[in-house]
Amino acid sequence: MDPGRQTAISDCVSKGQVLFDEPLSRYTSYGIGGPAEAFFQPGDREELARILKLASQETIPVTVMGSGSNCLVSDTGVPGIVISLADRLNNFHIEGGRVTAGAGVALGCLVRQCLQAGLAGVENLVGIPGTIGGALVMNARAFGGEISTCLDRVRTLTGDGKEQVYRREDLQFGYRSSSFRPDEIIMEAEFHFKAGSPETIADLQQQFLNERKARQPLKQRSAGSVFKNPAPDVAAGTLIDKAGLKGTRRGDAGISAKHANFIINCGQATAEDIAFLIKLAARTVKQQFGAQLELEIRTLGFQPGYWEDAGLDG
């Protein structure tokens, strides 16, 4: 990024932080990813709006990240400004059954606070990493429960820094999808929960955590499930397993022997290593079973068309 642009960005930031050529491997659950040209952690909403306005005026590309637990970032990094909201915009307020949470609050914090307050509705999401913003964009879901069920309202900033408020009924949520526009940044959400017995909620949470531990390779770095399930009764992991790919390695990347839809970083894997296994799995499943897999994870910083040879949209 040229020094003039760096100065213009730095001039917008006083409460937060901006770092140039910052490795994104520090901010993803994979521990993988090249540098962001500018890596911005906003101090408050006004600063975020200022940066968005500048980016829009100067046509600087903007990418938003929560805690990077559903992202594969390329080894060459991401051009423009990467806005990281993990632990930023982290206001949190509970009153009765209503909760207001900033986009950068950890989903785990919401789950924990609801347990403490005896509020039921998000216990199924225990153990899912990430932020409230990421959970809403991805419509985080587990064990039959999803984040959008308890949602009332969402406050966003559009690409040019304007604020927008949505009621739940203005939004659509699907399987790991939502109707937020790609240039929209979630800033805050309001939820409602019903009263529940803390003992019952705690028991359910423990049950869900045990199931996660039994089924998922939680000791290795990953971004969770790589592919969406092709149908409600057809798991992508089962197809990859049946194709004989469990345990396949490429460098330090591997298709987990525990859960074939998890492609893990066993040490110093690169994004190219992970991408190789993603493409191998997609091509092999297509050849053997005729099913075209679709990516669940979001890919950042890859060249247009990079995923096409495996029939994937990156």
Ligand SMILES: Cc1cc2nc3c(=O)[nH]c(=O)nc-3n(C[C@H](O)[C@H](O)[C@H](O)COP(=O)(O)OP(=O)(O)OC[C@H]3O[C@@H](n4cnc5c(N)ncnc54)[C@H](O)[C@@H]3O)c2cc1C
């Ligand atoms: C071990 C493991 C287990 C997992 N299990 C599950 C599971 O059971 N169920 C499930 O649904 N997911 C699961 N995931 C995936 C992931 O944790 C969720 O998708 C999570 O909600 C992503 O949140 P994040 O903050 O990390 O988002 P990121 O990965 O940082 O971003 C995901 C997407 O959301 C966008 N985004 C993030 N924040 C904002 C914002 N404030 N405004 C606008 N856009 C934003 C990003 O641009 C990106 O497109 C798992 C991941 C891991 C590593």
